[in-house]
Amino acid sequence: MMQLIEWRDAFCTGISGVDYEHEELIKLINSVFSKSRGKTSMVNSLNEIYAEIAGHFMLEEQIMKHEKYDQYEEHRKDHARLLEDIGAITDSYESDEDIEKLKQLMNEWFVVHFQTHDARLHRLID
Ligand SMILES: [Fe+2]
Numbered sequence: 001m002m003q004l005i006e007w008r009d010a011f012c013t014g015i016s017g018v019d020y021e022h023e024e025l026i027k028l029i030n031s032v033f034s035k036s037r038g039k040t041s042m043v044n045s046l047n048e049i050y051a052e053i054a055g056h057f058m059l060e061e062q063i064m065k066h067e068k069y070d071q072y073e074e075h076r077k078d079h080a081r082l083l084e085d086i087g088a089i090t091d092s093y094e095s096d097e098d099i100e101k102l103k104q105l106m107n108e109w110f111v112v113h114f115q116t117h118d119a120r121l122h123r124l125i126d
């Protein structure tokens, strides 16, 4: 079956804790979106995704602070933007159309963010 987010080697940052969490996040997101479900169950799953992502961002932001990373602000803002978008869509969730929007948003965001912000983080602090 086609997964929402396909793992690709370009996602590897080389920071083992970060890579592990990325894989876990992708697994969770893929499993949540692999079947349709009732609204209550979907909202619970979206809240779980939100919490897991927020925890992951905290890890990266701690690493960046610790390393006095030069693009901390830009990177942090991109994290905040995704959480805001997920929260807003979850709060206003009415129909399958909203879920489609969310799937598209997550797929695009992960593919781009992993390969730009997260990949750069590794190159500079390694
Ligand atoms: Fe990140």
Ligand SMILES: [Fe+2]
Pocket: 018, 022, 056, 060, 118
């Ligand atoms: Fe990340």
